[in-house]
Amino acid sequence: MAENGTELRIKGGKVYDPANGIDGEVRDILVRDGRIVDKVSEKARTFNIPGMVVMPGGIDIHCHIAGPKVNLSRKLQPEDHRLDVHPGTDVTRSGVGGVTPSTFATGYRYAMLGYTTAFDAAVPPLAARHVIEEFHDTPVIDKGFYVLLGNNMFLYDLLKQGRKQDFKDAIAWWVTAARAASVKLVNAGGDEFWKGRRNENVTDVNEKIDPFDLTPLHATAAFIEAVDELNMPHPAHIHCNNLGHSGNIQTTLDTMKAAEGHRAHIAHVQFHSYAGELGKRVQTGSEAIIDYINTHENITTDIGMVMFGKATAMTADAPLTWMLRNKDTKWINADTECESGCGVMPFSYQDTNYTHTMQWAIGLELFLLSQDPWRVMFSTDHPNGASFRTYPRLIRLLMDRGFRAEMMKQVNQKAISNSLLPQLDREYSLYEIAIITRAAPARALGLANKGHLGVGADADITIYTDDENRERMFNAPRYVIKAGKPIIEDHEFVDDHIGRFLHAEPVYDPAIEDHIRPFFDDYYSIRFNNYRVDASYLHDHEVMPLRNSGNGRKKKGK
């Protein structure tokens, strides 16, 4: 953070700051010591930007950018890097791009889209240290992660034994030990079927998970309740069962119903909005899903849009990647003891393909039918639906119905005629885009100082040249300011920045460690004392405040 008295006056831009109700008004934004302030001195450096568009820095609420699964994908695809190199400059490191860029390229390329914060959505606790090490080498953006607990054997044992309070304490212990921002569930119950029953998978949320005497739905509901009751800044972040299968809308609806009375975040809901029959052609189920979300305020979601081109399936849902695998496609499976599974596989979405086109259309439909941009947020589940570099094109598809119509002509027509897309002529405004890419993710994550430009906010600011071609506009911000420090000026990098690590510290009874320790001795391959990520890994970090625990944010070291 710039605490050296750096002052900036950003003058004459059109400001889009939905959290403060500002919709394109011309305003000056003042910055001092890394924060938005109401007054700066005469010495403040002035950016005269009449006619330009000013927004808070973008926030990616769901992506995969660090840790073992991403690194496996990097190692797996040299061909992808070679086509897309990322030279360094006098102020920045070099790297490689492709759909899973190296760490440095990842940070810089997010900045090059005007994004300044991102959360990795799936980290096994055993790999938390690896993720944080990569975060140190992922520049510019602030970052955090959700820890995978949804197939944790110890937690399942507690559920089976009906030890509700211990279950809650253990979740809080795990979040704290891993230094996570929230809890992620992926295909609850699926790991035991995959690793323990010769590569089977859960198909029904009401079937029993051997040997735990539980169903996926029971487990999911218990996690949702516990994470909410722990007052975590962000609720349980859920990858529902049956991802990618025709007819999975019932599973998705059942999961959301299980959350009634509690906050829950349904991740990449596009992949869970499929009607039709299992094993047959996918049909759109977007209306059923978005109707439920529109009418249930406890649910937030990110869409997980698909864009045509190169992607990589990368998920803790290992059986899914096995199902997607064509004969002889290179494929990774990586089991983490007692905690998680993982599958990685290069994948390509083709506009001639019925299913891929339908997935693309469903992502757009969900957005165009959404009634509350504050709860329906932007994502591609990078790199699963598409690389984060496709965001500008997807934003244009939401904002420009003419562009959408053109594109619809070029893709699989059978899918388009089966979709709702031809009937939808809504266009997103800049204000709404600022909500789904900035203000809403900040609110859903409980980040009071991000996603807006009010006094006290982090000075993470993106300035775009206004351009009717929204793809071109969002593809190249003119200026990016991170923590009050100009990083990109006139499209060029002028400085580097490490970025801050964001994590939560829910409260638990330390006595829970006495229950967890023996489990480690029996079933883990590392010692309990060597599991917790110690403070030496944190460097510049911030503890995200728990809900209802006052606004005073604890700030630590640098």
Place this chain on the structure above:
Amino acid sequence: MSETKTPETEKDEPNIRIVEDATCTFCGCVCDDMELTVDLDANRITKAKNACVLGRAWFLQHGIEDHPQAMIDGREVPLEEAMDEAARILHEAKFPITYGLSDSPCEAQRVAVAINDLVRGNIDTTTSVCHGPSGIAFQGVGESTSTLGEVKNRADLVIYWGGNPAESHPRHFTRYTVTPKGRYIPNGKKDRYVVLIDVRKTPSAPVADQLIRVKPGRDFELLWALRALVRGRDIDPDIEKITGVSREVLDELVERMKNCNFGVLFFGMGLTMTRGRHFNSGALLALATDLNKYTHFVAKPVRGHGNVTGADNVVSWQTGYPFGVNFHRGYPRFNPGEYTTVDLLARGDADAALMIATDPASNFPKHAIEHLKKIPVISLDAKPTYTSRQARVAFMVATYGINTGGTVYRMDDVPITLRPAFDSPFPTDEEVLTGILTRLKKLRANGRKKAA
């Protein structure tokens, strides 16, 4: 977090410290259950509970040597002067190379890559001479794999191919894969079937339920025959003549693999560094993947050095490629055979070398060593080596895991934090490399000023 304590009862005794849950970095097993008894007056570890025979030697024979921190051309110099000279060499070189890294913590490895990014050098790790072929095979076919704890909890069929862990990784069997009881393996070894596939009967053989001896250099043929049989295809009727393994043994093994609940194939340098190299690794990884059609099956290279897996990870996350990376054009490029160190040196390409925790002068091929003698070498090592004795600039650094902390990655990619036992008068390799990097940045900035 440090689990250290000084027993009060021993007040008149030597100054003793116990370090619990310390980690042994001698081999890729990275066992983190060491209980070290440290004599702080003597700067010695007197007892290493839980350590294997190799680990005991690693800990107990470690002492602080009477040796300069830094030398230039064999003459003792202040540390600062040596770092100045190292930076000058790397700054002036047209084709500087860096090699080693596998016995350094990740924190130092990250700085080493940064140096190469800055000077547009070439970075390579010992992976290129051990499991490099497995890395190449991985790029072609992927890998079904798991952490070692999952093997402990679930594996009922354990196969070792081309390795002799009893001597190279003594606790692999006892801590992770064969003897331990696991969640679904309540009786430990009794619930597992262990197969050893090798060209000879090694000291690992007594652990196995079955030893299959393959003719030297015929691993690929044997693996390919297994793949065919798993898929229900016909194989060469002369398979026994070709591989030394009968059709009956193969059929039995295939049935065993298809019918286990959780199978694992561990493989060593007997597979990766013999005829066929990355084809061998690729065939083995593909076999494990094929078997997932029938049951859960994983594979894992048994890695040698304590943090070679960390080196693979760090180089991959910073550059996109695991080893053999060249920055000459201002961005990383990967080409094993071109940017791997033995090949570079044998061709006579490099004009300066930074050797980190490695001794190529003792174990590289003759042509490579000859070229190494002609160019300025900067060496960082915890002990004097052939390489350090010939180096233009030689740094004596603290030993990771004994004198310094940091992060290492076990062979299954599990990151573990080190707990140092006692202090060393020598700098860490991270400190030396950071000193060199800082100086290089200054040299470059001055160069830019002059040019402007």
